[in-house]
Amino acid sequence: MGWALGIGAALVIAALLYWQLIIAEGAYLGRRVVALLYDWSAHLYDRIKQYDSGYEAQFLGRPLANALFAFPNALVLDVATGTARLACALFPEVGFRGRIIGLDLARKMLKHAAEKTRRWSDRTMLIWDDASQLPFLPDCxxxxxxxxxxxxxxxxxxxxxxxxxxxxPGGILLITNRIGNDARLMPGRTFSAAEIEAKLSGLALEMVQVRPWQVEYDLVWATKPGFCTPDPPRDVEAVLRCSVCESGITRRDGTLVCGQGHTIPIAADGVVEMARVRKDL
Ligand SMILES: C[S@@+](CC[C@H](N)C(=O)[O-])C[C@H]1O[C@@H](n2cnc3c(N)ncnc32)[C@H](O)[C@@H]1O
Structure with a gap:
């Protein structure tokens, strides 16, 4: 009887660990656990995902490049950029002439992103930081x-x-919404198509379109109301703000310094280490 209870308890614990660590990837255990798991697996990420470059171009790179054709100095922000999937789909598009900022909380994912975007390094900025408080000015x-x-x-x-x-205003939001069997095991983190549409409409976005994409994800496009005219070239520093005090940032002697004197290091691989100055991470 005792051994049966022991086996039952072990199976329950194994199932819980599988759910929390493999399916939910630490999502209910806090952002540090998520980042740690991605740091551990960063060297395997591209091999696991096996993104097909033709498919990536068809569904990500080309539609975005077409949408940005009239904006030669466009700034693109890729939140949770991982190993720079979006940049690798968008930069090869001849119609795209803008710059990309990739932000992620897993430092080792960004190390790989830096290697993969080296040939476009003059048009890329990678930032180590948390997505819940984006270190940028509004409307940029x-x-x-x-x-x-x-x-x-x-x-x-x-x-x-x-x-x-x-x-x-007039800019494009592009997100994924997880679907499929595993999505049901992530309550509060995944949504039905109707729920995601309602969320984005509630944020005053327009033209919300939820499109089937992969087995596990829908691709969701939406537009912020308003109109944006093409800008002259902007330094990416011009859109940054300090994660501690929210003041503006300028480049000084190989680092970034904010108006209140917080120094944000830039690592040897070029990653802007905003997470180092944040006390809440
Ligand atoms: C499945 S990967 C997706 C990466 C990339 N967007 C792609 O499609 O290949 C999830 C990414 O989200 C990042 N992430 C998770 N929580 C985050 C947070 N709070 N702030 C920033 N990035 C986060 C992870 O570090 C990881 O790189």
Missing amino acids: FEVVACLEALEFMPDPDQVLAEMVRVLR
């Missing part, structure tokens, strides 16, 4: 994306609100 990006990541955030609504805050 023509596109804000977040692919295969919203469900791992402690508060997806807060991240969505932040993404909309930094999106320019």
